[in-house]
Amino acid sequence: MAKEKTVFTCNECGGTCARWLGKCPACGAWNTLTESVAASTTPSKNRYSASQHAGLAAAQPVIALGAIDATDMARTPSGIEELDRVLGGGIVEGGVVLIGGDPGIGKSTLLLQALDALQRAGLPTLYVTGEESGAQVALRARRLGVDHSQVQVLAEIQLEKILATIEAVQPAVAVIDSIQTVYSDQLNSAPGSVAQVRECAAHLTRMAKSSGVTVVLVGHVTKEGALAGPRVLEHMVDTVLYFEGDTHSSFRLVRAIKNRFGAVNEIGVFAMTEKGLKGVTNPSAIFLSQHSEPVPGSCVLVTLEGSRPLLVEIQALVDGGGPSPRRLSVGLDRDRLAMLLAVLHRHAGVACADQDVFVNAVGGVRISEPAADLAVMLAITSSLRGKPLPKGFLAFGEVGLAGEVRPAPRGQERLKEAAKLGFSVAVVPKANAPKKPIEGLTIHAVERVDEAMEVVRGIG
Numbered sequence: 312m313a314k315e316k317t318v319f320t321c322n323e324c325g326g327t328c329a330r331w332l333g334k335c336p337a338c339g340a341w342n343t344l345t346e347s348v349a350a351s352t353t354p355s356k357n358r359y360s361a362s363q364h365a366g367l368a369a370a371q372p373v374i375a376l377g378a379i380d381a382t383d384m385a386r387t388p389s390g391i392e393e394l395d396r397v398l399g400g401g402i403v404e405g406g407v408v409l410i411g412g413d414p415g416i417g418k419s420t421l422l423l424q425a426l427d428a429l430q431r432a433g434l435p436t437l438y439v440t441g442e443e444s445g446a447q448v449a450l451r452a453r454r455l456g457v458d459h460s461q462v463q464v465l466a467e468i469q470l471e472k473i474l475a476t477i478e479a480v481q482p483a484v485a486v487i488d489s490i491q492t493v494y495s496d497q498l499n500s501a502p503g504s505v506a507q508v509r510e511c512a513a514h515l516t517r518m519a520k521s522s523g524v525t526v527v528l529v530g531h532v533t534k535e536g537a538l539a540g541p542r543v544l545e546h547m548v549d550t551v552l553y554f555e556g557d558t559h560s561s562f563r564l565v566r567a568i569k570n571r572f573g574a575v576n577e578i579g580v581f582a583m584t585e586k587g588l589k590g591v592t593n594p595s596a597i598f599l600s601q602h603s604e605p606v607p608g609s610c611v612l613v614t615l616e617g618s619r620p621l622l623v624e625i626q627a628l629v630d631g632g633g634p635s636p637r638r639l640s641v642g643l644d645r646d647r648l649a650m651l652l653a654v655l656h657r658h659a660g661v662a663c664a665d666q667d668v669f670v671n672a673v674g675g676v677r678i679s680e681p682a683a684d685l686a687v688m689l690a691i692t693s694s695l696r697g698k699p700l701p702k703g704f705l706a707f708g709e710v711g712l713a714g715e716v717r718p719a720p721r722g723q724e725r726l727k728e729a730a731k732l733g734f735s736v737a738v739v740p741k742a743n744a745p746k747k748p749i750e751g752l753t754i755h756a757v758e759r760v761d762e763a764m765e766v767v768r769g770i771g
Contacts, residue, residue: 319345320344321335321343323343324337324340325509325543332344345504345505385404386398386402386403387402387403387429389425389428391421393565393581393590394421394425396619397567398572399577404523405525406572407549408550408552409490409528409545409548409551410527410528410530410554410565411531411532411552411553413532416556418529418554420455421565421581422486422527422529423438423457424455424457426484427452427457436462436482437463437477437486439466439473439476439486440488441487441493443466449464455587468494470495470496470514477518484524484527488529490508490512491508494511495507495511498510513547515528528548549569549572550570550573552565553565555675555677561582562597562675563588564581565579577616578617580594594619598624599611599624600626605700605701605702607694607697607699608626608628608694609625609626609693609699610689611625611705612678612683612705612706613707613725613726613729614680614707615680615682620728622705622729623678625672627668627670627671627694628670629691629695630669631667632665636665636667638652638667639668640669643670643687648668648687651710652668657714659760659761661691661692661764663695670690670691680719681717682707682708682719684708684710685707686706686707692764700767701736703734703736706763708757714760715758716740716758717740718743722743722745723743726754730749730752736755738766741756
């Protein structure tokens with residue numbers, strides 16, 4: 312019996328190689344080639360040249376961009392406010408959503424709750440499970456308190472049967488849990504392989520666009536936290552959502568990484584309860600520690616997550632180091648921390664060269680915007696001197712290598728959110744100073760880092 316031919320396929324770009332290589336020759340990614348059985352191909356009897364193909368295909372009519380009547384997409388609320396926020400207002404007819412996250416973080420729970428809410432609103436729904444039986448899904452629904460739910464359930468992993476069922480049932484929303492378990496008879500490779508994931512997702516996407524059914528694909532993630540399978544999967548779909556958060560914590564974040572129908576980097580905040588995931592109306596309370604009195608090394612930052620201002624506590628600990636002091640940050644970029652320490656030394660005269668510096672964003676949130684610079688520097692200075700910042704104090708602003716404090720986008724909204732939550736003192740970039748005073752909030756506008764340090768010393 313002839314040995315089956317194998318190929319090595321890249322998980323990032325889908326490129327193939329005859330043998331294993333450490334680096335993919337197509338996209339340059341490292342350690343992404345996985346072995347799989349090569350699909351059998353039968354050579355076509357009739358081969359055409361490019362000119363012959365051009366003669367067989369009829370030219371299609373084109374239309375000017377300005378002549379296209381573009382209207383906003385109609386949205387249907389999912390019944391879960393925080394999920395609608397991330398989706399951009401609700402589900403879109405014919406849209407394809409890919410949601411990924413760690414095992415057990417709550418993907419299936421959230422989608423089952425959303426399907427039940429949609430079904431109770433009068434929309435037909437279908438839950439296709441490839442990892443559980445119908446009885447297991449029913450048990451989860453009972454644990455969530457979803458009694459007598461009329462959500463249609465199909466336990467199937469063969470793509471052709473799933474497509475036939477969707478065509479027969481005609482649901483408004485169909486959930487595929489998960490795309491890595493689905494396989495097509497047209498391919499010889501195993502479920503979860505690059506070829507199967509790509510082909511099944513392409514068929515489901517074409518079905519969604521042609522029939523108007525909203526399809527939600529659940530995806531596995533790798534140990535690095537990225538969606539498993541080829542990166543082309545993220546390009547096929549309209550929206551990509553990531554579940555974030557520690558499984559040992561009761562709070563979960565759902566972040567939009569890509570959204571063709573709404574803003575990206577929006578987040579929804581949920582709390583895991585006995586009855587499933589519940590939206591958190593005031594997420595700033597999660598990321599603020601409850602100190603009875605101000606403590607050294609703590610500074611509150613107003614950050615933006617999509618269109619939502621959030622108050623996050625930045626904590627810093629400066630301790631005596633050895634010959635090789637450590638720089639460790641959780642929730643913030645470590646390279647940026649090293650840069651801020653250099654700016655702090657050069658332009659504010661605060662030296663931490665022989666100290667261990669640890670910085671943490673409370674609550675497990677990840678902050679990528681540079682507006683956190685000023686709060687990080689003030690927290691480090693407070694810890695180094697052992698002197699807490701005043702009660703009700705907050706700061707935000709980007710810091711440049713020359714020591715200047717640059718403005719942050721939508722500074723007025725940040726300040727209004729802080730005032731609403733009872734904060735009384737703010738150090739902000741001069742360009743973000745409001746033209747009209749904000750009631751209950753004393754604002755100190757600064758242009759340079761050393762000015763910010765002097766202001767803190769004066770109000771401390």
